[in-house]
Amino acid sequence: MVGGANGRWVVETLYEKEGFTCAFRADKVLYEEETGQQHLVIFENGLFGRMMALDGITQVTERDEFIYHEMMTHVPILAHGNAKRVLIIGGGDGGILREVIRHRSVEHVTMVEIDPAVTDFCKKQLPQISAGAFDDPRLNLVFADGAKFVEDTDESYDVIIVDSTDPIGPGEVLFREEFYRAAHARLTPGGVIVTQNGVPFMQGDELKSTMEKFRRLFKVASCYLATIPTYVGGPMAMGWGTDDETLKAVPLEELEKRYAAAGLTTRYYTPEVHKAAFALPRYVETCVKV
Template identity: 45%
Template sequence: MINKKIWHEKLHRHLGQYFLIDTILYQKKNKYHDIKIFNNAVMGNIMTIDDIVQTTEKDEFIYHEMLSHVPIFSHGNIKDILIIGGGDGGILREICKHKNIKNITMVEIDINIINLCKKYFPKHSNNAYEDPRLKLIIDDGLSFVKKTNNKFDVIISDSTDPIGSGKNLFIPEFYLYCKKILKNNGIFVSQNGIPFFQKNEIISTYKNLKKCFYDVYFYQAAIPSYYGGVMIFAWGSDNTELRSMDLEILKFRVKKTKLIFNYYNPNIHISSFVLPQYIINTLDES
């Protein structure tokens, strides 16, 4: 909730984080989301949905680079890519840097999120919505993957947490239809929260993805504005070699693009799949 000076996040029942508010920029609830945008002296503009931090100007690059470039460089030959969610535009911005990608499809349920982020977080998308390769579809992600006839090399699910309208992007049916629309050697990735506090969500995702993909795992990144330690990203593919990348091949692929990153690099890519033992124990126990 917001008061005049402090915003408290209450994603976790018994603890949370707070931000001092310099200016409240936007506050409104629609049929999909309860959206708040405010400015903080340290983190810049911050957007929350249903009282959970979604993105900040200061550290968004970590999340967006890792959710985008890990599957893209692992695959190595992407022509068609699908983003589910991602209305702030950060994933789209990173994908658009890859000139070898021919077709970018983005499915966002709430056009209001896109418009708000263009206004209050312009550097997130950095004009990526003008890229001619983009096909933007305003629809529910589950509905789209059920009815599309298109096939994709990579699917990136950049969703909110599994509450409200985000629930449909964590259920077995969603994963099953994503698998059906992936090409051979395709990769599915999604954000999967903070494992230290969201153990049940990790177990649920792991079990559900295992029903669809031969190789299921997680990789991680430390993102300051997501409270509780490292965030993990779910990974699903039928090709085990894509996750076990050779470092020299990865370095060659990255160097060839001549892209500059603020967080991602080949060594981070490889090491992100090295998980703390408590996460490995959770997966083994499931």
């Protein structure tokens, strides 16, 4: 957080070592604290609305959160076609949970968040993101280390969504092969795991690292893309790991049927976008196939 002629600015530090930063003007700081796990600040910005940053890295904004949350959720659930049990690792703001419970076919959701302060603050300061999802009776909310939870649980899931921070601080363990191996063991036959893998143009090594590990564990190791304005540098990659080779190639007509049957109303996701998201630019394809 820095001062200036136009007030306080929250500086995005993710690429600072590489020589690049951007900043968001904090028109009003709503909350700022060292939670014990990480530094959290929630503030209002004239363009993006309410925003949250953890350890200097933007996590979510009111203006464009729907893109990330819809694509992280509806792509794996509709590709699966019969997901009844979903595990969310991270996602303390509740946006992934909000989208998951919109699927009536989902019978149970376990959400594991390491920092209860993040969830508490988001309920109070960013309630529009969770939109009451934390009250859904299908939810089992667990405050714990996501990597340890996956290692210790004997439950199985059709879809696992890893809504992690970048591999810095508490989120680092969620990018290790040990975690991916444990998650693989928790998937039901035909299950799929989706991971947050950053912006490949800026963070190509992060995607390469995940794909190397996925290839050792899954029959299908790939990613799909979504363009989210807040996360600068190009489209964001969502890692894709599964042993079911058919999930990546569900016909458009079938996706349209599943989308209609789910009764969803979305602002970014469409069955056409779903199919197109797996068409990768060469520089991203290179990261996937290293």
